[in-house]
Amino acid sequence: MLTYENPIIPGFYPDPSVCRVGEDYYLVNSSFEFFPGVPLWHSRDLLHWEQLGYVLTRESQLPLEKARTSGGIYAPTIRYHDGRFYMITTNVTGGGNFFVWTDDIHGEWSEPIYIDQAGIDPSLFWDDDGTVYYTGTHTDENGNFGIGMFLVDLETGARLGETKVIWYGTGGKCPEGPHLYKINGWYYLMIAEGGTEYGHMETIARSRSVWGPYESCPHNPILTHRNTFQSDFQALGHADLVDDPDGKWWLVFHAIRPSMFMLHHIGRETMLAPVTWDEDGWPVVYGGKLIESPMQTQGDGDVRVEINWRDDFSAPEPAPRWSWLRNPDRACYTFGHGLTLRGAADTLDDIGAPTFLGVRQQQFAVRYQTSMQLSGETGRAGLTIFHTAEHHYDLYAQRQGGGCTVQLFRRVADMETRTESVIFADTDTLILRIDADRHMYTFFAGVDEAHLVKIGTGSTQLLSTECMNCTFTGCFSGMFAEGNCTARFDYFAASSLGNVETE
Structure with missing residues (x-):
């Protein structure tokens, strides 16, 4: 049996969409107010993923100035047709629905081509005759939410006809995230319903005509954990189907890992499950069982996700794992032989x-x-451990005389606290450390690793999405500088703390 871990891409990598080109798979995720936008991944087996970079790497592609918390980029879809890759998405705070394209997946993507259509979660589908259809969320003339569709011109982004609602879903709130497929003569329309919280689910319908009417699968939802707490994963949904070269089918989707009952802070993560088809031609995800980790399916091997890494910032640009908040002022960052940050007027x-x-x-x-x-x-x-501008914990130093003072600042909504200052005399260089487990962050500082001082703690509970107002992101760890200062970071390292994971 093949054993692999879920999530296959851990951390805040939600709304996965995938396509296959020969033996290569390409996957994208939402990025919201973080820059660059739309993480882009490559795999040869759906299990080992390498981040190639991002789709949206220029400010002209991704204007994020003053983008609100959980604004920016929602729910991208990646597709490949006739030698060209397309990525379609929504910048909810900067232009609406648009797509970009490239003929070289390792190269630059085009400037955005905008589509005059309200709603979010756009997707593209090519029929056998080459006709291109746009699907996305839509509100009909009676105010009902459903999945709308129209023909689209990929040269100009123009709509070629009116938007028609082709399915309202099964009755769950927020029908969204549509993807259309043609399999064995059927048009399958798969969507997410129930909202992206604990009632999240994936449903599917089919029709012999692309315009419908669409018949709902009799065992909908095909994926959900909405009625169970007997799993490490909750809020399953927003999925995309893909077949492999051997004819097997797979589903990528996102889910959350609660740190404690009904609270999560890492964000929605990319997951994978095998799919079979029943005798009536409907998909069955993981044999109808709960999604788990580790997962077992046909094949051989044991695949684990690696967490340990170190970055010495020796390259002139940041590695793909790194993100900025909104469009950065590049003059504040110098890479090579460490990372130098220059403080700015804007704070976290x-x-x-x-x-x-x-x-x-x-x-x-x-x-x-x-x-x-x-x-x-x-x-x-x-x-910093950063979730939003209103929820973050900052371990910071300031110069004082010939040394430094260190404090922990905790911002939770309208509450702010600071620990007492710890003085490190006669030094301008400090080791800073954050240790995390399910329930707590613990912050340390010192002149060397053997003499670290505990500065304070912060609860993961207070950085949980459920403690915030409608946010869709997860926690980041990172480096920051504010005001009139310059900070040089020799390295940044992440390492697993192993057995603390299950406490």
Whole structure:
């Protein structure tokens, strides 16, 4: 049997969409207010994923100035047709629905081609005759939510006809995330319903005509954990189907891992499950069983997701794992022989572009560590656990005389706390560390690894999505600088804390 771990891409990588070209698979995720936009992944087996980079790498493709928390990029779809890749998505705070294309998956993508259509979660489908259909969320003339469809011109983005609602779903709220497929003469329309919270689910319908009427699958939803707490995973949905070269079918989707009852802070993560087809031609996900980790299916091997890594910032650009908040001021960042950050007026509390570079938290039990050299008398810099501008924990240092003072700042909605200052005399260089488990972040600082001082703690509960107002992102760990200061980071390392994971 083949054994593999879910999630296959851990951390805040939601709304996965996948396509196959020969023996190669390509996958994209939502990125919201973080830049660059739309993480782009490659795999040869659906289990080992390498991030190639991002689809949206230029500000002209992805304007995010003043994008609100959980604004920006929603639910991309990636498709391949006739030698060209297409990615279609919605910038909900900067232009609406658009697509970009490339003939070289390792190269640059085009400038956006916008589509005059309201709603979110767009997808593209090519029929056998080459006709291209757009599907996405739509509100009909009576105010009912459903999945709308129209023909689209890929040269101009123009709609070729009126938008028609082809399915309203099974009755769950927020019918969204549509993907259309043609399999064995049937048009299958798969969507997400129930909202992206604990009632999330995936449903499917089919028709002999692309325009419908669409018949609902008799065993809908085909994927959900809405009625069980006997699983490590909740809020399953927003899926995409793909077949492999051997004719087997698979489903990518997202789910959350609660840290405790009804709370999660890492975000929605990319998952994988095998799909079979019943005698009536309907898909069955993982034999109808609950999604778990590890998963077992036909094949051989044992695949585990690696979490340990270190970045010395030796390249002139950040590695693909790193993200900025909104469109960055590149003058504040210097890469090569470490990372130098220059403080800016915007802080992590602002809906702006603070000097920040972060990575998605991918496990509950993880250690983040860096060595920082600080100059400048009035600014501050350090490490942060960042979820939103209203919810973050900042371990920061400030210069004082010939040394540094270190504090932990905790921002939770309208509550702010600071620990007492810890003084490190006669040094401008500090080791900063964050240790995380399911329930707590613990923050340390010191002149070397053997003499670290505990600065304070912060509860993961208070950085959970359920404690915020309609947010769709997950926690980041990263480096930041604010005000009149310069901070040089020699490295940033992430390492698993192993057995703490299940505590």
